[in-house]
Amino acid sequence: IVISSVSLTEKVTKYCEEDGVWYMHPESNISWSNYTMCNAFTPEKMQSAYILYYLAIVGHSMSMVTLVISLAIFMLVRSLNCQRVTLHKNMFLTYVLNSIIIIIHLVEVVPNGELVKRDPPMCKILHFFHQYMMSCNYFWMLCEGLYLHTLIVVSVFAEGQRLWWYYLLGWGLPLLPSTAHAIARALLFNDNCWLSVDTNLLYIIHGPVMGALVLNFFFLLNIIRVLVKKIKESQEDSYMYLKAVRATLILVPLLGVQFVILPWRPSHPVLGKIYDFVMHSLIHFQGFFVAVIYCFCNHEGGEVISMKGAEVIPMEGGEVISMKGAEVIAVQGAAEVIAVEGAEVVAMEIIEQESSA
Incomplete structure (x- = not known):
């Protein structure tokens, strides 16, 4: 043989x-x-494993840096204090905490055979918080999808929603599967540092996460359905609704629905490697992509960055406006909305137009 x-x-x-x-x-x-x-x-598999290992460290490090900067902008600039940004801040925080835990796990636990052999309690506590923060991350994606769906589909006057429901969903609900998984793991599959993935007990965590992703996928489809319907009903505003549909597609990384679209790994060796690289890139760099799209490329956040430190900005007609730090944004009046801002900003313009009609 x-x-x-x-x-x-x-x-x-x-x-x-x-x-x-x-x-x-x-x-x-x-x-x-x-x-x-x-x-x-085998050497080939070890090489692939090292590539994915360093990809995870680099991705979460970049995500952590960009997300911390984004959080600083959202918290320091008073004009960005609204419900939509509050949801962004909570989800960004889950990304940061999750990245910190993953980097600690990858650097201190995974390559440390002696530590795994000793199996200290802190090792399993770290695993518990990793599972909890990962669940919080996906449930705050669900909060984002639910908020936007309520805003656009359910009621155009629902902008002032009760956020405590979202806090309960985003921070409270993930405690249930995380705690249940930890108890079941300790009683039924108590391996060292809980590193093994060869157990069906992980479905206690992955089941609710997949449920949240599937719900967000249907939210996204329903939002697009409503906007397409509005395009057909109102030819005058068709360009704005087209921009809204295009911008809604940018919600994919925010809502995490790419994991629903590509759920299974191909069995072909080459396609399997490509799938691993693409999916690991999306997972580990997701915080980076979200921070770039929803802060740095966002119309509001982009103005904060471009005006940081500026004291005098020339305006049209020879006028000037005095600035101090990053306190002042949106010096333009009704600035044109660009698609990269995300569907929630475009949707707000739609809501304002319909409510004044």
Whole structure:
């Protein structure tokens, strides 16, 4: 038997039953030798693992830096104090905390065999907070989708929503699956540092997360349906609604629906590697993409950055406006909305027009 791409340093196992007969594979019904470890750590697989490992560290580091800057802008600039930005701030905070925990886990736990062997309690506590913050991250994506869906689809006058429901959904609800997973893991699959992914108990976490992503996917489709319907009803405002539909598609990284669109890994080796690289890039750099799109490329946030530190800005007609730090934004009157701002800004213009009609 010739087996390609194996590690010669690992061992093959073959199990002898109590009656002296070799273990029979249930599918082939013939004696079975386990070559799993020989294929698990081949040079090719180790190279791919290292690429994904450093991709995760770089992605979460970049996400953390850009998100902290975005949070500073949102919190320091008083004119950005609204419900929409409040939701952004909470979701950005989950990204930051999740990135910090993941980097600690990847740097201090994963490569540290001695630590994993000792299995200290802090190791499992870190795992619990990792699962909790990951769940919070996706549930705050759901909060963003629910808020926008309520604003555009349910009622155009629902801008002043009660945010405590969103705090309960985003920070409170993830505690239930995270706690249930930790208890079940301690009782039923208590491996060292809870590093193993070879357990169905992870569905306690992944089930609610997938539910939140599927809900956001339907929110996105329904928002696009409503905007397309408005395009057909009002030819005069069709250009604005087209911009709204185009901008709504930019909500994909904010709502995390790319994970619903591409849920399964291809079995083909090359396609599988491409899938791994693309999905890991989307996961680890998602905070970076969200910060860039919804702060730095956003009309409001972009003006804060461009005006930071400026003291005098020339205006049309020879007028000047005095500035101090990042306190003043939106010096233009009714600035033209660009698609990259995201559907929520375009939707606000639509709401204002309809409410005044």
